[in-house]
Amino acid sequence: MTKELPSLEGPVCALPKSHKDRIVIGHGSGGKMTADLIRDIFYPPLSNPALLAGNDAGVVQLADGSMLAISTDAHVVSPLFFPGGDIGKLAICGTVNDVAMVGAKPLYLTASFILEEGLELSILESVVQSMKSSAEEAGVEIISGDTKVVAHGEADGLYISTTGVGELNPGLKIGGAEAKPGDLVIISGTIGEHGIAVLEARGELGFESNLESDTAPLNHLVAAMLTASKNIHVLRDPTRGGVATALNEISRQSGVGIILEEDSLPILPAVAAACEMLGFDPLYIANEGKLLAIVSQEDVENVLAVMRKTRYGENAAVIGVVEGSPQGRVLLKTVLGSTRIVDVLAGEMLPRIC
Amino acid sequence: MKYLAEYRDAELVHSTIAKIKETVSQPWTLMEICGGQTHSIIKNGLDQLLPDEIELVHGPGCPVCVTPLELIDKALAIASQPDVIFTSYGDMLRVPGSQADLFSIRAQGGDVRVVYSPLDALKIAQENPNKEVVFFAIGFETTAPANVMSILQAEQLKVSNYSILVSHVRVPPAIETILGSPNNRVQGFLAAGHVCAVMGYWEYLPIAKKYQIPISVTGFEPLDIVQGILDTVESLEAGESPVKNSYIRAVTEQGNKAAQQSINRVFESCDRKWRGIGLIPNSGWRLNSAYADFDAEQRFNVQAIEAEESPLCISGLVLQGIKKPAECEAFGNLCTPENPLGATMVSDEGACAAYYRYRNQPAENARDIK
Known part of the structure; x- marks a missing residue:
C-alpha cells in the first residue's frame, strides 16, 4: 500500500439500520441476529443455569438425582410437504434430535397445533400419520397435545410446536462448552x-x-x-x-x-x-x-x-x-x-x- | 462438478501461480473490476498465494455497492405504497437507504419479494393484475439483457401493471474514471468476464491504447483468476498494453449480438451517479422514450427524491481501489454485515463484506488436519 492516502473526500454511506425496534425475517435465520435476540430479549429476564448453558436441550437434575433433558421446537415450514418429509415428520425429528444432542434418551413428546381456518382435514390427517411413523421409528410417544384454530390468513395452513423429554445418564457431560483442543x-x-x-x-x-x-x-x-x-x-x-x-x-x-x-x-x-x-x-x-x-x-x-x-x-x-x-x-x-x-x-x- | 472442478484444480492453480512468480520482476498493482471476482479471490484466499509483488485492489464492479442512495430511497418510497408488489434480487433488501431498508419496509407490511429473475417478477405481475409490480433493475451489462427481456415480454403480452426501477451502469466509463483520477494506482485490469460475455471486449481496445494499460478479460473460478493475473503480469513485464482474452470459454471480441440488440432497443445511454464515486457521464442506461411507460420512476412520480450521503464510511475509496476495507476505522466494529454502514458491506460481492466474512482475523493459526 502507498504510505500517503488521500483525505476522505466524497464519502458516501448511509446511516446503519440496526433493526432494534421491530422483528425482521433475519431474526429467524439462526445466525447472528437470532443470537442477538436471544441474548438481549430472552436471557436477561429468564436467566437460569440450564437456559444459559445454551444447548439444544435444557438439562435439569431432579431431587432423586436423576437427570432430565427437555427441549421445544416450533415448526413453520412451507410447503407442508416436501421431498423426503413433511411438517409432521420434522416436528417429531426436530425435537427428538434436540433432546438427543445432550446425550439423553428421548421418551415422551407433547405437540400443539395452530391450524388455519380452511385447512383441509385430509392434510392434517396425513401430517398426523407422518408424526406417528416418525415417533415409532424414534421410539417415543406423544402423550399430550393442544389445538388452536386461527382465522383464515392469520397462519400459513398449519404450525406445529413439539416439546420433548428424555432421561440422561448423570455421568454424561455433553454440551457446547465441552470441546477441547485436539478433539x-x-x-x-x-x-x-x-x-x-x-x-x-x-x-x-x-x-x-x-x-x-x-x-x-x-x-x-x-x-x-x-x-x-x-x-x-x-x-x-x-x-x-x-x-x-x-x-x-x-x-x-x-x-x-x-x-x-x-x-x-x-x-x-x-x-x-x-x-x-x-x-x-x-x-x-x-x-x-x-x-x-x-x-x-x-x-x-x-x-x-x-x-x-x-x-x-x-x-x-x-x-x-x-x-x-x-x-x-x-x-x-x-x-x-x-x-x-x-x-x-x-x-x-x-x-x-x- | 463437471466444468467447475477443472477450474478449481489445486495443482493447475499452483502451477499458474508458479509461472506468475517466474514472470514477475517488480511490484504491480492490478484491479479486478467485478465484485464476483473479489468474492472469489477472498473466498479462495488467492491473494495469500500470490507473490508479494502483486497487489490486488478491488474495483467498483458490485452492482449493489454502486447503486446510489437516492435510488434506494426511491425503491423504498415505491415499496411502501399500497397495492404495490416490489420485487428485487435478494441482496438489495439489506442495503440501507436514508431512513430504512427494504427489509424494514417488509416488516412494516410492504409486499417486498425476492426473485431470481425479472421474468419471475413479470410472472407475478400477470398473476396479480390488480397490483402494480415493480422490479428493481440494477446491475451492470450482465443483468441488462434479462431486464430488457422482461420489458419486451411485458410489451408483447400487454402486461400493463409491470414496471422497472432502473439503475444500470456500465464498466468501460468506470475504468476510464479510475484511470483519469490523479490518485490512480492501477497498472493493469482484470476485466469482468460476465460483462464481456454480453458486450464482448471491443470496447476495451481503445481504452487500453489511450491509457497504455493492459486489460485481461477474466473469469471467476480460481484458475480463471490466476490465469488473468498471469496474462496481465506478462503484458506489464513486457511493457505492452494489449487486451487479452483469458476467459475464452465464455467471451468473444464481439460478445452476444442478440443481447446487445435487445439492450439497444429498450435502453439509451445516460449519466449515472455511482454510490461512492459520484456522477460519471454516459456511464449508464435508462429506458428510452419508446419504453418510458415501463419506467417506475415516472409511474410512481419519485423522480424528485434526492438523498445526501452521510460522511461515515469510505466505500467510495474502496470502490476506486484507493483503500482496502481494513483501512476503514469503522470496519468490523461500527460496520458489519448485519449492521452495514455502506453498501460494500452489504452484498456478498462487496469488498468489505468479503473481507469481513473471510478475513476478519488473521489466519496464521490454521494448521494441517490429518
Whole structure:
C-alpha cells in the first residue's frame, strides 16, 4: 500500500439500520441476529443455569438425582410437504434430535397445533400419520397435545410446536462448552439436502434436483455412539444456519478455534450445484437429519466405525480439528491451501444478484 | 462438478501461480473490476498465494455497492405504497437507504419479494393484475439483457401493471474514471468476464491504447483468476498494453449480438451517479422514450427524491481501489454485515463484506488436519 492516502473526500454511506425496534425475517435465520435476540430479549429476564448453558436441550437434575433433558421446537415450514418429509415428520425429528444432542434418551413428546381456518382435514390427517411413523421409528410417544384454530390468513395452513423429554445418564457431560483442543469434528453425513429440497419444493429455484430432505430421528445413532466412546464432548444437529453456524456457536461456548478442511466436507453434487447457481454456501444450509460430534482424537475411529453401521451415519466423516486458538472462530483450509474465516450468517441468507 | 472442478484444480492453480512468480520482476498493482471476482479471490484466499509483488485492489464492479442512495430511497418510497408488489434480487433488501431498508419496509407490511429473475417478477405481475409490480433493475451489462427481456415480454403480452426501477451502469466509463483520477494506482485490469460475455471486449481496445494499460478479460473460478493475473503480469513485464482474452470459454471480441440488440432497443445511454464515486457521464442506461411507460420512476412520480450521503464510511475509496476495507476505522466494529454502514458491506460481492466474512482475523493459526 502507498504510505500517503488521500483525505476522505466524497464519502458516501448511509446511516446503519440496526433493526432494534421491530422483528425482521433475519431474526429467524439462526445466525447472528437470532443470537442477538436471544441474548438481549430472552436471557436477561429468564436467566437460569440450564437456559444459559445454551444447548439444544435444557438439562435439569431432579431431587432423586436423576437427570432430565427437555427441549421445544416450533415448526413453520412451507410447503407442508416436501421431498423426503413433511411438517409432521420434522416436528417429531426436530425435537427428538434436540433432546438427543445432550446425550439423553428421548421418551415422551407433547405437540400443539395452530391450524388455519380452511385447512383441509385430509392434510392434517396425513401430517398426523407422518408424526406417528416418525415417533415409532424414534421410539417415543406423544402423550399430550393442544389445538388452536386461527382465522383464515392469520397462519400459513398449519404450525406445529413439539416439546420433548428424555432421561440422561448423570455421568454424561455433553454440551457446547465441552470441546477441547485436539478433539476432532465429525459430521454424520452429507450436508445441505434439507434446505435445498425445501427451497425446491417451494418452486422458487426454477430447476429440479431430485434432492430429498434428510429429515430423520438421530437418537438411535446417538445411543450407538455413546456405546463406542465415553469421550464424546459435543453433539449438535446443524439445522437452521447449517454447519457453519453450529460450529461457530460451539467455538464460542468452548473458547476454542475450529479448523475445517474444505476437501473433507461431504456434499452431494446436486447440493453443490444448486448452491453454485444460487450463490449459497452449503455450510450455511439447514440439515434435519445430521449431527456434528466433537470427540477425543483417540476415540474417533471407534465412533466412526459404529456410526457407519447405522442407517443415518453411513457417510460419517472427520471434517475438522479443534485448536486452542483463534478462540471463538471457525476457519476453513481451502483445497488451494489458503485459509478463510467461516463466520455466522448475519441475517437471512440472500441470493446474490449475479 | 463437471466444468467447475477443472477450474478449481489445486495443482493447475499452483502451477499458474508458479509461472506468475517466474514472470514477475517488480511490484504491480492490478484491479479486478467485478465484485464476483473479489468474492472469489477472498473466498479462495488467492491473494495469500500470490507473490508479494502483486497487489490486488478491488474495483467498483458490485452492482449493489454502486447503486446510489437516492435510488434506494426511491425503491423504498415505491415499496411502501399500497397495492404495490416490489420485487428485487435478494441482496438489495439489506442495503440501507436514508431512513430504512427494504427489509424494514417488509416488516412494516410492504409486499417486498425476492426473485431470481425479472421474468419471475413479470410472472407475478400477470398473476396479480390488480397490483402494480415493480422490479428493481440494477446491475451492470450482465443483468441488462434479462431486464430488457422482461420489458419486451411485458410489451408483447400487454402486461400493463409491470414496471422497472432502473439503475444500470456500465464498466468501460468506470475504468476510464479510475484511470483519469490523479490518485490512480492501477497498472493493469482484470476485466469482468460476465460483462464481456454480453458486450464482448471491443470496447476495451481503445481504452487500453489511450491509457497504455493492459486489460485481461477474466473469469471467476480460481484458475480463471490466476490465469488473468498471469496474462496481465506478462503484458506489464513486457511493457505492452494489449487486451487479452483469458476467459475464452465464455467471451468473444464481439460478445452476444442478440443481447446487445435487445439492450439497444429498450435502453439509451445516460449519466449515472455511482454510490461512492459520484456522477460519471454516459456511464449508464435508462429506458428510452419508446419504453418510458415501463419506467417506475415516472409511474410512481419519485423522480424528485434526492438523498445526501452521510460522511461515515469510505466505500467510495474502496470502490476506486484507493483503500482496502481494513483501512476503514469503522470496519468490523461500527460496520458489519448485519449492521452495514455502506453498501460494500452489504452484498456478498462487496469488498468489505468479503473481507469481513473471510478475513476478519488473521489466519496464521490454521494448521494441517490429518
